[in-house]
Amino acid sequence: MTSKKYCVSLLCLSLIIILAYAIVAEWMLHRLNETHTGESVAVDLQINENALYGSALTNDIGFLKHGIISRTKPDIIALGTSRTMQFRAPFFKNTTFYATGGLGDSVDAMEDTFDRISKDYVPKIIIFAVDWDWVNPNIRHVRNPPIFEEKNTISNRLNLYKGLYYERWKNEKVRAQLMRPELKERDMIGNRPTVGLLAGGKSNGFRSDGSYQYGEDILHPPSTAERFKDTHQRIQDGNRRFERTEHIDETEFLKLATLITKMRERGSHVIVLLSPFPNEIYQAFMESKGHRDFTLQFEHCVRDLCVAQNVPFYDFTNMAWLNAPDEEALDGFHASERTYGRIVLQFESDPVIAPYINKDFIEACMVNSNHPFQIIPADM
Structure with missing residues (x-):
């Protein structure tokens, strides 16, 4: 195999690995209701639909x-x-x-x-x-420097993937949700659309006025x-x-x-x-x-x-x-x-x-x- 073919093959293999990594990550984010974490879509949902935001993958809000x-x-x-x-x-x-x-x-x-x-x-x-x-x-x-910046879409996604894989490895509750998701599209207290695992799973999260809903404690x-x-x-x-x-x-x-x-x-x-x-x-x-x-x-x-x-x-x-x-x-x-x-x-x-x-x-x-x-x- 010539060096040129070797480099092309290595590049293709690297791209396949990166693509597979991203596909798996996006699938897990979807399962965990975390797809819009770090995105302006979450801001839109809060302003326009009074969504409840509660991520289990990052504390950066x-x-x-x-x-x-x-x-x-x-x-x-x-x-x-x-x-x-x-x-x-x-x-x-x-x-x-x-x-x-x-x-x-x-x-x-x-x-x-x-x-x-x-x-x-x-x-x-x-x-x-x-x-x-x-x-x-x-x-x-x-x-603490911010993790997510409005104009750094790729960097934001990579940081979210990092948090995802870290929590998947560390947090048993996250792993359990991946296997058997028990998430609600609307929270149990205010009937708001939910963004994030905490919002969808426990009705915990930030309301559109910046206040925090302690869902589990309110319910019990x-x-x-x-x-x-x-x-x-x-x-x-x-x-x-x-x-x-x-x-x-x-x-x-x-x-x-x-x-x-x-x-x-x-x-x-x-x-x-x-x-x-x-x-x-x-x-x-x-x-x-x-x-x-x-x-x-x-x-x-x-x-x-x-x-x-x-x-x-x-x-x-x-x-x-x-x-x-x-x-x-x-x-x-x-x-x-x-x-x-x-x-x-x-x-x-x-x-x-x-x-x-x-x-x-x-x-x-x-x-x-x-x-x-x-x-x-x-x-x-």
Whole structure:
């Protein structure tokens, strides 16, 4: 065989292997309801059909959230971690709203998010939920680069294949779904089209307003003991966002002050809040060496910062301060939609956001729903 024929044969064999790899991957993605993960189609489905998005193959939702924000340009955004994902668009009237939660967990990540948003437009109001662990000196904060980029179709697909094969190897539940798919085209709670294995299998995922639907917990709420067990363990062990320290990190705190200044100078009205913990967990902080002093210093320093910058400030660190029982908490550091309805009602004291608060609707929802977590009708 000549060298030319050998090279051609090798090239053909390589192409056949690549094609087979892609065909098998696409078949598995279809079986797992993950075909549109990382694609603009998922953005279209959320905007146009109110789809529920929940992928089991990747945690990167930047393509989805920034895609929706760049197209809809909401007047009000909730900027923060997963602890903003219980704010809902129906809480507000005569305006548009979106929750950015899930894009990062540090001051740097919040600045990255705001900078990317403000390239297209500047939100009128930013509800800025500041988390305690951002200024903990014993936590290493890293910037996670996005996996999916809008214009890199081939790269996006290859990264999705990588996540697919990794989860297929590691995750027994993914393998079980490949063998016997038990997925629903519409979620069991809100009857939305589903995108992703978590959405189709468990009705878990992001709604079109950026909030997160905890499908399994809504359908079958665990006991508070079950919900709080992991957080108590974190506090006891001093790890996973609950590392012990006596003082805030001055460098990270300065970054926080600078970011608030930047957002205001760009033209946004900024409201700062401290997101709630269940009373049981807050009391565990107060009884724990290495958590109590830090928590109190964090609360006081953010309050003083907001006073100095003349920024509206709301300290909801303890759910009990909202007259919210611990039964409303999703887990040890995520309050539910019901609690966040209470929070939005407190914003009435701010004259800028007050006209947009859908007060009558929120109050009616809280009366009409007897669920500890969900108050807004499921299909909204």
